[in-house]
Structures are given as C-alpha cells and as structure tokens.
Amino acid sequence: MTAPLLDIRNLRLGVALGRxxxxxxxxxxxxxxxxxxxxxxxxxxxxxxxxxxxxxMGLLKKPLAVFGGEILFKGQNLLSLPKREMRxxxxxxxxxxxxxxxxxxNPLSTVGRxxxxxxxxxxxxxxxxxxxxxxxxxxxxxxxxPDRRAKNYPHQMSGGLRQRVMIAMALACNxxxxxxxxxxxxxxxxxQAEVLRLIKELCAARxxxxxxxxxxxxxIASICQRVGVMYAGCLVEENETRALFENPRHAxxxxxxxxxPRLGSRSxxxxxxxxxxxxIIADRSKLTETRFIAPRGAERGQx
Amino acid sequence: MTAPLLQVDDLHVRFPISGGGLFGTGRRMLxxxxxxxxxxxxxxxLSIVGESGCGKSTTAxxxxxxxxxxxxxxxxxxxPLAGPGAPGRMQRAKAVQMVFQDPYASLNPRQSxxxxxxxxxxxxxxxxxxxxxxxxxxxxxxxxxxxxQARRYPHEFSGGQRQRIGIARALILEPEIVVLDEPVSALDxxxxxxxxxxxxxxxxxxxxxxxxxxxxxxxxxxxxDRVLVMFFGEVVEEGGxxxxxxxxxxxxxxxxxxxxxxxxxxxxxxxxxxxxxAPLPDGRxxxxxxxxxxxxxxxxVPSALTEIAPGHRVRLASTA
Numbered sequence: 001m002t003a004p005l006l007d008i009r010n011l012r013l014g015v016a017l018g019r020x021x022x023x024x025x026x027x028x029x030x031x032x033x034x035x036x037x038x039x040x041x042x043x044x045x046x047x048x049x050x051x052x053x054x055x056x057m058g059l060l061k062k063p064l065a066v067f068g069g070e071i072l073f074k075g076q077n078l079l080s081l082p083k084r085e086m087r088x089x090x091x092x093x094x095x096x097x098x099x100x101x102x103x104x105x106n107p108l109s110t111v112g113r114x115x116x117x118x119x120x121x122x123x124x125x126x127x128x129x130x131x132x133x134x135x136x137x138x139x140x141x142x143x144x145x146p147d148r149r150a151k152n153y154p155h156q157m158s159g160g161l162r163q164r165v166m167i168a169m170a171l172a173c174n175x176x177x178x179x180x181x182x183x184x185x186x187x188x189x190x191x192q193a194e195v196l197r198l199i200k201e202l203c204a205a206r207x208x209x210x211x212x213x214x215x216x217x218x219x220i221a222s223i224c225q226r227v228g229v230m231y232a233g234c235l236v237e238e239n240e241t242r243a244l245f246e247n248p249r250h251a252x253x254x255x256x257x258x259x260x261p262r263l264g265s266r267s268x269x270x271x272x273x274x275x276x277x278x279x280i281i282a283d284r285s286k287l288t289e290t291r292f293i294a295p296r297g298a299e300r301g302q303x
Numbered sequence: 304m305t306a307p308l309l310q311v312d313d314l315h316v317r318f319p320i321s322g323g324g325l326f327g328t329g330r331r332m333l334x335x336x337x338x339x340x341x342x343x344x345x346x347x348x349l350s351i352v353g354e355s356g357c358g359k360s361t362t363a364x365x366x367x368x369x370x371x372x373x374x375x376x377x378x379x380x381x382x383p384l385a386g387p388g389a390p391g392r393m394q395r396a397k398a399v400q401m402v403f404q405d406p407y408a409s410l411n412p413r414q415s416x417x418x419x420x421x422x423x424x425x426x427x428x429x430x431x432x433x434x435x436x437x438x439x440x441x442x443x444x445x446x447x448x449x450x451x452q453a454r455r456y457p458h459e460f461s462g463g464q465r466q467r468i469g470i471a472r473a474l475i476l477e478p479e480i481v482v483l484d485e486p487v488s489a490l491d492x493x494x495x496x497x498x499x500x501x502x503x504x505x506x507x508x509x510x511x512x513x514x515x516x517x518x519x520x521x522x523x524x525x526x527x528d529r530v531l532v533m534f535f536g537e538v539v540e541e542g543g544x545x546x547x548x549x550x551x552x553x554x555x556x557x558x559x560x561x562x563x564x565x566x567x568x569x570x571x572x573x574x575x576x577x578x579x580x581a582p583l584p585d586g587r588x589x590x591x592x593x594x595x596x597x598x599x600x601x602x603x604v605p606s607a608l609t610e611i612a613p614g615h616r617v618r619l620a621s622t623a
Binding site: 044045188189190191192193196215216217218219220221222241242245246255256257258259260261262263264265266267271273274275276277278 | 521566
C-alpha cells in the first residue's frame with residue numbers, strides 16, 4: 001500500500017479567545033489523500049470545509065488556531081514546519097484555486113506576470129524565461145491566443161478565463177496537491193462544465209492529487225473518487241463516490257442527497273417535494289455522534 | 304380558451320452604448336432582447352433559462368416595469384403594462400412582484416420585518432392597524448415564519464429565513480404574478496430544498512403564476528410547467544418541461560442540459576442514454592449552435608421559431 005500524500009489526523013482547530021476560551025470549529029477531522037487521487041469535501045456553509053483547506057495551506061489567521069492533531073504532507077508535519085519552509089511548499093508543492101478569481105488575482109498586474117512570478121519564486125527562472133513559460137502555461141489551460149492574453153489585466157477577462165488563469169498559476173510548478181475551494185461556484189453552467197473538465201484532465205495527466213471542496217454534490221460526483229461529508233466540523237461519512245451516492249449511510253448524507261433536485265427525477269416520480277433535512281432529522285445535535293468512514297477499497301464488498 | 308394572464312409580444316430592449324468613434328462620440332446599440340414573445344397562464348410556472356448576459360433579467364425587468372421596452376407590448380389581462388396607456392406603479396405592484404436572488408442585499412437592514420411588510424400595505428391604502436397586523440401575521444405564517452419574528456431585523460435571520468421574508472414581501476400585496484430571479488441560487492443545498500418546497504406550496508395554495516429566471520436546470524426541471532431557453536436575446540427553444548428535458552432539440556439547449564453537474568449522470572455515463580446525445584434531426588438548420596457568442600451590437604440574423612410538436616418550438620434559420 002502506498003503512503004498517503006496528505007494525511008490529516010485528528011485535526012482540531014477553532015477560535016481561540018484569550019488563553020482559556022476555545023470555540024471548536026473542527027473536531028477530530030481525519031482523512032487521507034493518496035497521490036493522484038481526487039478527494040471531495042462536501043458540506044454546507046459553516047461545516048468547516050474551507051478552514052480545513054486553509055489549515056493545510058497554513059493560511060489560518062488569528063483568532064483561528066489549531067488545537068491539536070497533525071497534517072502530514074509526504075510524511076512531514078506541516079503544522080510544525082517553520083514559516084519559511086511552509087512558504088517554499090505553498091504554491092510550489094501545494095497549490096490552491098479560490099472561489100472568486102477576481103479577488104484572488106492582483107488587479108494591478110498582467111496575468112502573464114502573475115503566472116511568471118510562480119516560476120521566478122519557486123524555480124529560480126529569470127523573468128524573461130518565466131514570461132515565456134507563463135504563455136505556455138496559459139496555452140495548457142486552453143486560453144485562446146495565450147501570447148496576447150498574457151498581457152491582459154484580470155478585469156479584461158471573463159470569469160471563466162480568469163478561473164483558467166488561476167488554474168494555470170496553481171499548476172505552474174506541477175504541485176503534488178491542488179486544493180480547489182468551490183472553484184466553479186461563480187461561473188455559468190457551461191463555463192463550469194469546461195473548467196471542471198480542464199481541472200480533471202490536467203490533474204489526471206500530471207498525477208496531481210486534488211482536494212476538491214464544494215457544496216454541489218453533482219460537481220463532486222463528476223470529479224472525485226472519494227468523498228467526505230462534513231457537518232458541524234466533523235467528517236460524518238466518508239466513502240468511495242459511487243458507494244456514497246448509491247448507499248448513503250449517515251442520516252445527514254441521506255438528507256443532503258434527498259434535498260438535491262435531480263435531472264430526470266420528475267419524469268420518474270412526478271413533481272414531488274424535496275426532502276427537507278430538518279424534517280427527517282429530529283435532533284441535529286446528535287448528528288455528529290455517529291460516523292461512517294468506509295475503509296479504502298471496501299466498495300466491492302458492499303451489496 | 305381563456306385569455307392568458309400575461310402576454311408578451313415581440314419584446315425588444317436595446318441599450319445605447321457610448322464609446323467608439325473619434326472622440327468617444329460614436330453610439331452603438333446593444334441588442335439585449337430581440338423579439339421575445341410568450342404567454343403566461345394562470346397558475347403556471349414558466350422558466351426562462353440561459354447564461355449570464357442572455358437577456359433573461361432584462362426581460363423580467365420589463366415585465367416588472369423597471370425597464371422600458373424599446374419595442375413590443377406586454378399585456379396583463381389584456382391591458383398594456385408598458386408604453387402608452389400603462390398603469391402607474393401602484394396598480395402594477397398589485398399585478399407583478401419580484402423575489403430577488405440575494406436575500407442579504409434585498410432587505411433594508413434598518414427596517415424590521417414588520418416595517419418592510421407594512422410599507423406596501425400602507426402605500427396601497429390599508430390604514431387600519433389591526434388589518435395590517437393581521438395580514439402580516441398571516442403572511443409570515445404562510446412562508447413558515449412566526450408572527451413574533453416580525454419585530455426582528457434582517458441581520459437576525461439566516462439566509463433561508465431572509466429569503467422567506469423576501470417571498471413574504473413579494474406576496475403581501477397579493478399579486479397574481481411573481482417573478483423569481485434565481486430564487487435559490489444563493490442558498491445552501493438543504494435550505495434550497497426548503498425554499499423550493501415553499502414556493503411550490505404557495506403556488507398551489509394561492510394560485511400564483513411564476514416567471515422563474517434561472518440557470519440551474521435541475522431546479523427548473525423540478526418546478527416549471529413550461530421552459531423558455533434564451534441565447535443572446537432570443538428564445539432558441541420553447542416547450543413544456545418534458546419536451547425540453549426529454550427531447551431537447553436546439554444544440555444550445557442540449558449543451559445547457561449536458562453541462563449540469565448531475566451525480567447520476569456523472570456516476571453512470573451512458574447509462575441514462577441521455578437525450579442530449581441523440582443525433583440532431585436532419586433537415587433542420589440552426590442559425591447558431593450556441594457555442595460561439597454572436598455580435599450583440601448588430602441585429603440578429605433572421606430566423607423563426609418553428610413548431611416541431613404541439614407547444615414545442617425551436618428557432619431555425621429562415622428558409623432562404
């Protein structure tokens with residue numbers, strides 16, 4: 001069995017107010033991502049998906065603090081890594097795509113220069129060389145006319161193009177792990193489909209592992225091999241994608257799946273009301289008491 | 304056949320865009336909506352789908368009277384809603400109301416729910432405090448809130464509750480038509496299901512007609528009776544929900560449907576024998592297959608909506 005690329009063990013983090021007041025936000029979150037694997041974290045706003053990714057990137061800001069647990073990346077605990085070392089990893093071995101490309105890009109610099117910066121910082125290239133590589137990177141994410149587009153500022157591009165620039169930037173140094181935090185939420189459906197296909201193809205071709213965060217179960221299903229469902233700071237269920245969708249075991253997962261209007265369901269069942277999570281779950285506070293974490297490779301054995 | 308509740312006939316909206324020319328004096332016209340026609344029957348949910356910039360919101364704003372159409376007529380129960388002879392804002396407010404996309408931005412943070420809901424009633428001549436109180440109480444119950452919550456301010460509510468307040472505010476004047484502009488796209492999955500259920504319940508209970516604007520086709524399939532697919536200011540396909548989702552004909556409609564991230568389709572590729580993959584029927588010429596954006600500054604290429612099945616119409620190139 002190969003060693004996991006990212007191994008998060010009993011991660012606990014929360015808001016620290018003063019010395020004694022702790023407000024937990026993540027409670028013993030444990031999951032692994034194998035090299036080249038696409039892992040999806042799904043859950044509603046406030047369930048802790050995004051802070052999990054920020055913790056991996058080492059981007060937690062006060063008053064958020066880690067209380068316990070480990071984040072092992074290739075066996076190295078990121079939480080005890082000096083800031084300098086972390087900065088070398090971030091953007092280089094672990095890269096991130098954010099939800100809103102307009103706010104994540106620098107409005108005062110051309111996109112070509114922003115991508116080139118990656119090569120200068122992490123690979124020690126000269127600016128001239130880096131800018132050529134940046135044009136190439138734009139071509140790789142299928143931006144038409146990459147040499148002309150490299151001279152554009154972010155505001156001159158559409159949302160879909162900007163997100164491609166973000167992907168080009170994130171994949172510039174061939175990272176081992178790509179964290180994508182709701183990368184397509186702000187996009188139109190057809191553009192979303194193109195961007196998802198791009199992430200899927202590029203990562204598969206380069207063997208990049210993906211931590212994909214979304215509240216959209218459809219997006220998760222189309223891109224991830226394994227899915228973790230988060231609720232109130234806990235990973236309540238984890239399984240292979242197909243097993244999770246076909247045989248959800250946790251009440252919350254069942255509620256989440258039932259709440260989703262699905263294509264074709266109306267032809268089959270008529271205009272029914274969707275499942276209201278609150279109506280099938282009597283006591284939300286008990287939700288995190290049970291967890292269903294399926295072992296890897298267990299999918300075949302299930303009915 | 305009874306007269307339709309709302310009738311939109313050959314609606315055009317064009318915006319003048321400054322710029323171009325030697326000193327920026329050149330004026331061009333942006334063709335936002337090009338000859339949209341449709342009818343809305345009582346109790347029906349008509350969805351307008353399409354991507355950003357296709358003119359669906361402009362169409363909705365025209366119906367609400369917030370955007371003057373350049374050409375064309377909009378009739379409500381036979382009476383024009385826009386142009387000469389149009390009723391004032393007050394009468395229109397009783398006919399058509401709108402639920403906005405963002406429940407965070409569309410409520411006044413300084414007004415309690417009661418103030419927000421009472422304002423339209425007072426404007427429309429309801430002065431008796433007991434009647435105002437009674438109607439607010441009944442409306443809050445209708446949308447699943449408690450009368451006690453009327454004293455609170457928008458920031459005290461969650462996103463789903465705020466959308467309920469938005470719905471209550473749209474319904475307080477008892478309009479017959481409600482325009483829903485992406486009513487659930489800003490909400491979380493579980494809350495989204497609750498609001499969709501609420502909208503369906505209210506439609507049945509109050510006999511409302513909905514015009515829903517959305518790009519989320521799974522929600523559209525779930526809620527609509529009829530669907531209009533818009534692409535750059537034109538309707539490219541129109542039909543009952545079953546016709547649109549089971550036998551989509553225009554290439555753009557197929558592209559839209561194929562783009563929906565659907566867990567079932569993702570996990571069982573091919574198993575669904577998806578209608579969008581069926582070959583295009585022979586002998587039909589489409590002006591655009593919806594993959595490239597046309598120039599919005601020139602009038603569109605002439606084409607016509609052609610009926611291919613009862614109630615199912617598709618835009619084909621005019622036979623030259």
